[in-house]
Amino acid sequence: MRQSQLFYKTLKRAPKDEESINSQLLIRAGFIYKEMAGVWSFLPLGLRVLRKIEKIIREEMEKIGAQEILMSVLQPRFLWEETGRWSKEIGKVMYKTQEGKKETGLGPTHEEMITDIVRKSIKSWQDLPLYLYQIQNKFRKEPRAKSGLLRCREFGMKDLYSFHSSEEDFRKYYDTVKKAYFRIFKRCGLDSILTEASGAGFTKEITHEFQVLADGGEDRIIYCPKHHFSQNKEIAKLKTGDKCPICQGVLKEEKSIEAGNIFPLETKFSKQMSAFFTDRDGKKKLIVMGCYGLGVSRIIGVIVEVHHDQFGIIWPKEVAPFQIHLIPIELSSPRVGKDSEKLYRDLQKENLEILYDDRKNVFPGEKLVEADLIGLPIRIVISERTLKRDCVEVKERKKKEVKLVKRGHLLQFLKSNIKLNYV
Amino acid sequence: MRQSQLFYKTLKRAPKDEESINSQLLIRAGFIYKEMAGVWSFLPLGLRVLRKIEKIIREEMEKIGAQEILMSVLQPRFLWEETGRWSKEIGKVMYKTQEGKKETGLGPTHEEMITDIVRKSIKSWQDLPLYLYQIQNKFRKEPRAKSGLLRCREFGMKDLYSFHSSEEDFRKYYDTVKKAYFRIFKRCGLDSILTEASGAGFTKEITHEFQVLADGGEDRIIYCPKHHFSQNKEIAKLKTGDKCPICQGVLKEEKSIEAGNIFPLETKFSKQMSAFFTDRDGKKKLIVMGCYGLGVSRIIGVIVEVHHDQFGIIWPKEVAPFQIHLIPIELSSPRVGKDSEKLYRDLQKENLEILYDDRKNVFPGEKLVEADLIGLPIRIVISERTLKRDCVEVKERKKKEVKLVKRGHLLQFLKSNIKLNYV
Numbered sequence: 001m002r003q004s005q006l007f008y009k010t011l012k013r014a015p016k017d018e019e020s021i022n023s024q025l026l027i028r029a030g031f032i033y034k035e036m037a038g039v040w041s042f043l044p045l046g047l048r049v050l051r052k053i054e055k056i057i058r059e060e061m062e063k064i065g066a067q068e069i070l071m072s073v074l075q076p077r078f079l080w081e082e083t084g085r086w087s088k089e090i091g092k093v094m095y096k097t098q099e100g101k102k103e104t105g106l107g108p109t110h111e112e113m114i115t116d117i118v119r120k121s122i123k124s125w126q127d128l129p130l131y132l133y134q135i136q137n138k139f140r141k142e143p144r145a146k147s148g149l150l151r152c153r154e155f156g157m158k159d160l161y162s163f164h165s166s167e168e169d170f171r172k173y174y175d176t177v178k179k180a181y182f183r184i185f186k187r188c189g190l191d192s193i194l195t196e197a198s199g200a201g202f203t204k205e206i207t208h209e210f211q212v213l214a215d216g217g218e219d220r221i222i223y224c225p226k227h228h229f230s231q232n233k234e235i236a237k238l239k240t241g242d243k244c245p246i247c248q249g250v251l252k253e254e255k256s257i258e259a260g261n262i263f264p265l266e267t268k269f270s271k272q273m274s275a276f277f278t279d280r281d282g283k284k285k286l287i288v289m290g291c292y293g294l295g296v297s298r299i300i301g302v303i304v305e306v307h308h309d310q311f312g313i314i315w316p317k318e319v320a321p322f323q324i325h326l327i328p329i330e331l332s333s334p335r336v337g338k339d340s341e342k343l344y345r346d347l348q349k350e351n352l353e354i355l356y357d358d359r360k361n362v363f364p365g366e367k368l369v370e371a372d373l374i375g376l377p378i379r380i381v382i383s384e385r386t387l388k389r390d391c392v393e394v395k396e397r398k399k400k401e402v403k404l405v406k407r408g409h410l411l412q413f414l415k416s417n418i419k420l421n422y423v
Numbered sequence: 424m425r426q427s428q429l430f431y432k433t434l435k436r437a438p439k440d441e442e443s444i445n446s447q448l449l450i451r452a453g454f455i456y457k458e459m460a461g462v463w464s465f466l467p468l469g470l471r472v473l474r475k476i477e478k479i480i481r482e483e484m485e486k487i488g489a490q491e492i493l494m495s496v497l498q499p500r501f502l503w504e505e506t507g508r509w510s511k512e513i514g515k516v517m518y519k520t521q522e523g524k525k526e527t528g529l530g531p532t533h534e535e536m537i538t539d540i541v542r543k544s545i546k547s548w549q550d551l552p553l554y555l556y557q558i559q560n561k562f563r564k565e566p567r568a569k570s571g572l573l574r575c576r577e578f579g580m581k582d583l584y585s586f587h588s589s590e591e592d593f594r595k596y597y598d599t600v601k602k603a604y605f606r607i608f609k610r611c612g613l614d615s616i617l618t619e620a621s622g623a624g625f626t627k628e629i630t631h632e633f634q635v636l637a638d639g640g641e642d643r644i645i646y647c648p649k650h651h652f653s654q655n656k657e658i659a660k661l662k663t664g665d666k667c668p669i670c671q672g673v674l675k676e677e678k679s680i681e682a683g684n685i686f687p688l689e690t691k692f693s694k695q696m697s698a699f700f701t702d703r704d705g706k707k708k709l710i711v712m713g714c715y716g717l718g719v720s721r722i723i724g725v726i727v728e729v730h731h732d733q734f735g736i737i738w739p740k741e742v743a744p745f746q747i748h749l750i751p752i753e754l755s756s757p758r759v760g761k762d763s764e765k766l767y768r769d770l771q772k773e774n775l776e777i778l779y780d781d782r783k784n785v786f787p788g789e790k791l792v793e794a795d796l797i798g799l800p801i802r803i804v805i806s807e808r809t810l811k812r813d814c815v816e817v818k819e820r821k822k823k824e825v826k827l828v829k830r831g832h833l834l835q836f837l838k839s840n841i842k843l844n845y846v
Contacts, residue, residue: 005488005490006490007490007492007544007553007555009543009544033540035494035495035497035498035499035536036497036499036525036527039495039497039499039527040495041492041493041494041495041536041540042492042493042494043492043540044490044491044492047491047492047493050493065428067428067429067430067467068467068470069430069464069465069466069467069470070464070465070470070473071458071464071465072458072462072463072464072560072577073496073560073562073577074458074459074462074562074576074577075458076458076459076462095520095522095527096520097518097519097520097529099518099564099576100566102459104459104462104518106520106529113458113464117456117464117466120432121430121432130430132430137495137496137560139496139497141522143523153497153522154495154496154497
């Protein structure tokens with residue numbers, strides 16, 4: 001894409017009231033726009049990142065047999081009365097609205113709705129297991145919305161729900177989802193740590209969180225080389241230097257961000273909402289359920305908290321809005337103009353995603369500073385000086401070194417040295 | 424996809440309270456689930472159709488230079504106070520919710536929000552024109568929600584907004600969008616008619632609607648061979664047999680559905696919200712705006728209203744959830760089983776989207792009745808009888824004739840006779 005056409009605006013400084021690294025950088029680089037505390041709009045660059053993450057999630061969900069659906073945001077009160085959650089637990093953070101005499105809520109989560117859909121479709125053990133997910137905006141009242149994309153009132157979420165004929169079958173899938181989550185985070189450039197946590201009103205069982213170590217995190221995890229814990233009440237009192245309750249190893253404490261959580265729901269919802277199936281033995285039994293959340297927009301915030309430096313964002317390859325930033329210097333020179341246009345077309349033919357800085361009235365220094373702020377993985381600079389040697393300059397955003405590469409070797413260089421993912 | 428794995432359930436009869444053809448058929452065929460009046464969830468088959476339509480829209484938006492963004496659903500009251508619409512006009516159909524002292528609305532449309540974003544980014548005539556769109560769920564109070572996907576409280580919408588330095592530049596783009604809309608509807612299998620309408624509180628100017636003729640429509644259009652009109656007040660009194668006010672031709676009246684609308688906003692919003700740019704002459708001027716709506720989920724309803732018969736839905740090729748329904752009859756026969764599996768794999772290799780009815784315990788008649796209800800464009804039946812002649816049966820959903828095609832010629836036949844779109 002031609003940068004002169006791209007709708008974005010960079011800022012030298014972040015607005016004063018932005019305290020988090022992710023909101024500061026994402027605002028300054030023109031990825032997001034703040035509508036109010038905890039409510040953000042995604043500008044073209046930000047939306048491209050969001051779509052990349054959604055694509056990764058969809059691919060990994062498909063691998064574990066999950067089918068995508070899309071439930072409504074508006075949820076009828078009567079469904080939430082069935083579980084008693086309308087006025088307690090998560091119902092308290094639900095935004096509510098009214099039309100005539102009817103009260104509806106804005107979905108903070110969808111257990112009631114999905115259980116209702118499934119109980120009307122599932123008859124026998126042959127219809128199970130069943131894995132359904134959606135990617136959709138969720139809404140939660142949030143008095144402490146102040147960490148950019150990490151804690152929002154409206155946020156993108158992937159929620160997966162699984163339905164099983166037995167606890168054993170559920171446990172197997174629960175492990176399958178764990179592995180898929182690790183793959184998703186890895187592809188997003190994040191090392192995630194699986195921790196135990198309490199059930200947050202969903203279940204009395206131990207649930208699991210995927211935590212990412214980050215200085216900007218609001219959570220803390222406590223760990224020894226073999227075990228990780230997070231907000232589980234039982235271990236909440238532990239601190240650095242204490243002994244691990246399992247292996248007696250020495251514990252350390254670090255700040256982290258919760259990027260996903262998975263819950264065994266057992267038969268909590270199927271019982272309250274009468275979701276049965278007929279088993280092999282002809283008996284009517286309650287469906288065993290699990291639910292698995294992933295903060296899609298939050299992941300963007302986590303990535304920026306983890307991958308940045310003093311100059312800007314450093315996007316991991318697979319989630320970057322574009323892979324390559326092509327920057328001609330001295331674009332007024334006819335030769336630079338002609339050769340950079342040709343390079344832009346040639347790289348596009350290779351199905352690479354290029355942001356082409358075709359702006360003529362911008363100083364070279366300004367272009368490079370802005371490129372660092374936006375943070376695409378690879379920067380290619382083309383100028384009179386490089387062209388004299390029939391070269392271009394290639395620099396990875398995450399590295400310091402700049403390499404001069406012959407134009408004829410550029411594609412091969414990108415493929416072999418940088419292991420570029422083709423789109 | 425294997426039909427045994429697909430989450431869907433067909434019904435012999437539609438629920439009694441469903442009056443519209445589109446909701447009756449979409450519910451019966453397992454595409455959508457009703458959450459409450461005017462609020463629907465999309466099951467896997469329905470979501471696939473929704474995604475196909477979104478894909479068409481994105482491709483056509485890109486062709487006319489529009490950039491995709493994603494604004495929040497939650498909208499702050501103070502923006503709507505700037506235009507005075509919080510408590511009048513469209514603000515009256517806005518769902519509102521509260522957190523502490525703060526009131527927010529659920530976006531019924533996004534003029535205020537986009538104008539706010541743009542006024543902070545646009546400085547000079549060089550930043551214009553600018554075309555921004557999003558695809559997102561909108562929310563409107565709707566006391567008459569009763570026509571399936573045609574009139575909803577929550578619905579998918581594509582809203583495009585254009586920003587110009589002059590009325591003349593706006594007019595050009597307005598015509599460009601018109602053409603893009605015709606292409607979108609055509610690709611969705613719909614013949615649309617451009618009609619004049621009143622501004623619905625957005626503008627005092629004449630606006631335009633894209634109407635699709637359908638018996639299930641709630642609108643009416645009045646037309647002679649050369650001109651079309653819809654709800655414009657001036658011509659609302661005209662009826663069949665009257666003379667066209669422009670060419671004196673004889674008018675006819677038919678039922679229709681509004682599938683899109685486009686509005687010249689002039690400087691209504693930029694004036695109320697102080698959205699300026701500096702022109703070539705150095706003078707500060709108001710940005711000229713246009714907005715362009717398209718009911719994404721509604722289009723699904725329109726397609727079904729137009730394309731169906733007594734047996735079920737007849738999906739146009741480009742929006743069908745799958746292109747081919749592969750149906751083995753007598754799947755218990757080892758030969759049918761083996762050969763249909765092979766055919767399924769071979770067709771998949773050609774990047775065709777196949778729904779493969781691999782269910783063993785379902786009677787042939789039931790499979791065929793269900794296939795007609797679901798309505799994929801091409802049905803391929805494979806059975807002992809066809810295999811004896813080394814053939815399969817090919818039938819287009821929209822045609823009556825069944826053709827016996829040699830297995831070796833199948834791909835060629837599909838390509839040349841049915842002009843299959845590859846995905």
